[in-house]
Amino acid sequence: MTEPRRGRPRTPLLSRESIVTATLRVIDADGVAAVGMRSVARALGVDAKSLYNHVDGKDGLLDAVAEQLLGGLVLPEPTGDPRRDLRAIAGAFRDRALAHPGAAPLVLTRQLSSLEGLAPVDAVLAVLLAAGASPDEAVHLLRMLLATLIGTLLREVSAAPAFGGDDGARHEVLRGSGLPAVAATAPHLAAFDREAEFEYTVDLAITAALDRLGRVR
Structure with missing residues (x-):
């Protein structure tokens, strides 16, 4: 044998x-x-x-991760209601970005030219164009919406622990800061509700975009 x-x-x-x-x-x-x-x-x-x-090296690794995470993004079917459609895209993007919180900065900040990277961009542009935006206005609004969404999500995954779960200590620090406006809003500054912050920020950005379209038409 x-x-x-x-x-x-x-x-x-x-x-x-x-x-x-x-x-x-x-x-x-x-x-x-x-x-x-x-x-x-x-x-x-x-x-x-x-x-x-x-x-292709470290950048290739990071791009590959971002592409895989974005590739799992399920874009909602458009309804014809721009507010609802933009809100649904933002929610789907958030869900995917938070699937791996540690990797969220890659999804949010890597500039990808692949199908995975451009699909969310195309979805937002399609809604804005259908709502009456000219091509150049649609791009301006896209960049504003993405900057707002990326900013609030980066804060959620990176800074939320510093703002949320306040045990009273941060509240006291803010209240005793000697800064009148900070002291007056201390209970709210010390708290951080992820869902509420996301909803408020996205709704405000979408309202601004649609208001802008109403003025330029």
């Missing part, structure tokens, strides 16, 4: 999908700053050089 050959352990089969999955594990455990070819290779148990057959 022939004994099995001994040698190095078999290298796991690599694919773009397995690399993205490993990168997400690194992000979930240690954050985006921990992502690198070596850290992802360690998570996979392979040599870092082997990753280059599938991704």
Whole structure:
């Protein structure tokens, strides 16, 4: 009977999908700053050089993660009501961005030219154009809406712990700050309701966009 050959352990089969999955594990455990070819290779148990057959360095890793997360975005069917449609797109985008909170900055800030990156842009532009915006006005409004949405979501995933879950200490600091306006609003500044903040901010931005369209037509 022939004994099995001994040698190095078999290298796991690599694919773009397995690399993205490993990168997400690194992000979930240690954050985006921990992502690198070596850290992802360690998570996979392979040599870092082997990753280059599938991704183009660290930026390629980050783009691949953002594309995969955005690729799971389910855009709502348009109803013809611009307020409802823009609100539904914002909600779907938020759900996807928060699927992996540690990776949310990638979804929100990576500028992608792929289908995954452009699909949400196309959806918003379609609603604005259907609402009567000219192409240049639609782009201006798109950028305003995206900036507002990205800003509020980045605050939600990055700064919310500093604002929310107040145990009274922050309230007291704000109330005793010696700044009249800050002291007067201290209970509200110390609190942070993620859902309420998102709803208020998105509704205000959409109202501003639709009001703008009403004035320019």
